[in-house]
Amino acid sequence: xxxxxxxxxxxxxxxxxxxxxxxxxxxxxxxxxxxxxxxxxxxxxxxxxxxxxxxxxxxxxxxxxxxxxxxxxxxxxxxxxxxxxxxxxxxxxxxxxxxxxxxxxxxxxxxxxxxx
Amino acid sequence: xxxxxxxxxxxxxxxxxxxxxxxxxxxxxxxxxxxxxxxxxxxxxxxxxxxxxxxxxxxxxxxxxxxxxxxxxxxxxxxxxxxxxxxxxxxxxxxxxxxxxxxxxxxxxxxxxx
Numbered sequence: 001x002x003x004x005x006x007x008x009x010x011x012x013x014x015x016x017x018x019x020x021x022x023x024x025x026x027x028x029x030x031x032x033x034x035x036x037x038x039x040x041x042x043x044x045x046x047x048x049x050x051x052x053x054x055x056x057x058x059x060x061x062x063x064x065x066x067x068x069x070x071x072x073x074x075x076x077x078x079x080x081x082x083x084x085x086x087x088x089x090x091x092x093x094x095x096x097x098x099x100x101x102x103x104x105x106x107x108x109x110x111x112x113x114x115x116x
Numbered sequence: 117x118x119x120x121x122x123x124x125x126x127x128x129x130x131x132x133x134x135x136x137x138x139x140x141x142x143x144x145x146x147x148x149x150x151x152x153x154x155x156x157x158x159x160x161x162x163x164x165x166x167x168x169x170x171x172x173x174x175x176x177x178x179x180x181x182x183x184x185x186x187x188x189x190x191x192x193x194x195x196x197x198x199x200x201x202x203x204x205x206x207x208x209x210x211x212x213x214x215x216x217x218x219x220x221x222x223x224x225x226x227x228x229x230x
Contacts, residue, residue: 043222044220091157106162107160
């Protein structure tokens with residue numbers, strides 16, 4: 001149990017286009033989902049926390065108009081990278097937390113974004 | 117406030133020898149602690165977690181970690197390294213509040229020499 005999927009696993013896009021990444025909890029309801037960014041050979045950096053039915057909370061330095069997060073249901077959160085540029089190229093990982101008092105997060109397999 | 121420090125950015129051991137990956141934490145509340153492994157271009161896999169039960173935690177693939185409150189440490193060990201253990205390892209801390217985020221360590225790259 002507690003499986004999180006991401007789609008797509010890999011995407012290549014042209015500069016200036018927008019890219020949507022989906023994160024789904026397959027066998028549980030996720031009240032909270034998290035989006036992380038990972039640069040090569042570095043740790044994960046939390047970008048934002050999204051709660052179902054409310055606005056996402058962004059970490060300092062993360063542009064909310066650049067990285068749009070929607071958590072429309074208890075099993076789906078989306079991250080849209082708007083007007084992507086080469087510096088947005090990165091590995092994006094989502095995670096989902098099951099319930100309110102349970103603080104373990106379950107991670108998706110990640111999405112490799114390359115902006116040309 | 118929480119923080120986690122992984123003391124070694126890179127550890128290299130020979131196959132069949134013990135592995136020790138060090139992690140120290142700080143937390144204002146009783147922490148939950150986790151170790152994750154990440155293979156190249158892959159997501160994170162949970163190795164083990166400590167959530168206030170036994171201080172010696174056994175995980176998958178022969179890994180274990182011991183929670184030492186007096187030393188604020190949660191080091192990861194394995195008696196005998198295997199080539200497939202080569203990966204990046206992250207120590208993670210979270211406090212018990214419902215609003216808690218998890219904090220990642222900077223990671224330790226484990227290399228295994230034949």
